Amino acid sequence: MHVVMLPWSAFGHMIPFFHLSIALAKAGIRVSFISTTSNLRRLPLHFIPPDLAAPLNLVELHLPAVDGLPADAEATVDVAFDQIQYLKIAYDRLKPQIKQFISQDIPDWIIQDFASHWTAEISRELKVHVPLILFSVFSATIFSFLGPPEYLTGEAQAKHWSSPESLISPPEWIDFPSTVAFRSFEAGPIHAGFFGKNASGTTDTERLMLTATASQAVAIRSFKEYEGQYLELLQKVYRKPVIPVGVLPPTPAPPLAEKSFQEEWSTVFKWLDQQSPKSVVFVGFGSECKLSRDQVYEIAHGLDISGLPFLWALRKPMWAVDEDDALPPEFRTRNKGQGVVCLGWAPQMEILAHPSVGGSLFHSGWGSIIETLQFGHTLVVLPIVIDQGLNARLLVEKGLAVEVERGEDGSFDRKGITRALRKAMVDEEGEGVRVRAREMRTFFGDHGLHQAYMDGFIQYLKKKEQKEETR
Template structure:
């Protein structure tokens, strides 16, 4: 019976991973499956509120983040949003030590399945010790996973054989046999992605892919069908797309975000439908001061209404006021036309507001899905790793316009303004809007996606019994 199933989920300590795993918990619980969600105390406190009718099915398990000798993690830092990019290595080292309480938990609970992220390779040995099957749940798009390739090509030896240099990442690999521009540019972009494959994924993902029984990911055949077929072929195991995968109650949930956000939503409610550009680059990728300036000037030049959720740029911790971070003339020149909100923002609630018509963002896959759900026009400005592949995918599919960037990833205010106007007030923007609307309409019936996956989990357990 489904109610007898117990699935343990192990996400990485980044909110681009934690939130998809939380949504998966909700989807499994709605199917009557008991879920244990493993993370750390502060990260669990930051998660959305559990739907009351599902709370009996979901156990949020908080393991204290272990202390690593010689680590310089700030106090209370438990996720990538809490640390600079230089200190993420220390966070990952602490995260890996969760293997010890995790092993004891599995010994005590004897779950039917373990669902892992792409990073906790240590969960494979623990699962093997206790004869528990594993599935990989990827927070990345099918295009990103397909570009990474078969597990044997991600090992150090395999990487040298098929991708001997950063330049080898600048064109689609041989196993992608259909027209695709999903690849990286030369220069720092290629070097950064090559380092990620070599030093991060290559030491973790191949072991998980080789030993898991199935792969699930937030994707849909209507947009990524060709890449999903590639994954089935190169992984040689079942691959399950789970649809747009955002529970309705999370978007509709009303929460008290404070007086400033009440004012912000009141301002949005006064704007024309589909007229406002939402600007957000998430909490993990911190913009530089120069990047903030170019985006600000681009918004100013565009003459479009906007709402900008701005995280304080790197190396600007001493700046405390908006006017310290933004160009001096920006506030005066955009008064009445746009708002800048510093720090965290309730993104789903913003995207659900009728005034929002388009989003300028980094093309992180979670944000792509949230925007697709509400049919917004997409203006993409990728900064790191999978965002680069997602941006190319969306442009290939006619669903986004991408800001022009140089080989070093830099961009100009004129490029920002041009793309904003192209997406929001041009014929091409109308075509993008139609493409996005068609894609969303095609994925209206999402229950069959999760249903197929749940049935697979049940059938496997029944076979083992």
């Protein structure tokens, strides 16, 4: 069996597609993972075990040049937020190369992301039937919230999602008690981002509608023990199979061999070794959240005032002249001993696995939720973009997180950061959250449970092969 993987050009999408590819190859399915030159080079290839049962082929395409897109930009991490629309143009222009590859090696399945809305056209143009599966790297919550695919465009969209205000309360098809909705300050940017036109000529919701409609099933990085109601609702509103594949918790990777990496991080881990168990807050907002100077500085001052030990993995912001400019003046000097700031990439899984880490201040992206709750850490959530607000509401509703207080305009300050951190990590008021987070480790960290979900998905894929053999 041969499966083609088509992720969108964002590492929050490519990495789950990559881990899914490894899982399929382990099960004896030949996988072609398609992306561009630079993106393939940046994948964590050390996660690929040497004993795969079938090949995992990385198929390299060349991203077309597009006006408005920097020449060396191939993923969302490489561009400012307003340049992502030009990356979508370039991504759409990959279609001829993908068509050429598929024509030479017809797959049994194409597992696609939301962005590749033209995949079904390739099958029609080649006059071959290749069944499609939409793989969601998001939780079931956001797709369930958005409702049936036909509500995402045209007159139905104008009726159900007419304005930002339509996003601030649960929609009518959520038929169980729920607090999951966007805040007023989130609703404007989210509505514009989802439903608004961009330079590619295709809105994100049009892409989702087309990929979901063309797909035979939806595979989703989730599991019933966490959001069973939303998985059931999604199958109801999509009217096709919704298959949870588990959360794809990666098995521990072999340590990176680069000497520079070992030297840089040995100092950090020695510092962690000196801290009390479960006392350190890990702070990380990933590569997709572009924080402003004021936001970074308020987080910094909040960490300072909290008095808690912290390890902050901070990607140098585009607005910073240099690394020193990325933090308030004398912040590192003042907090020497209390905390460590690492600018650039960080081995997040290894950090979270360290026994001195007890909590995480982060954006509540679904991938980071999965990684953090694997270890039962307490969550302090500060959602910034896309689905993160809905993820945060569900976590708080389940008693698993403390959300940082925000003003009506979405602003937050150092006092709010400090209050949320201390409540989550040390105050008696937050003990229930700490207990619930520890309990979740049983589910999020259960590799056997998630392998069982993956086995179910693999059986679904192989049913096509079994039917053809029967014929």
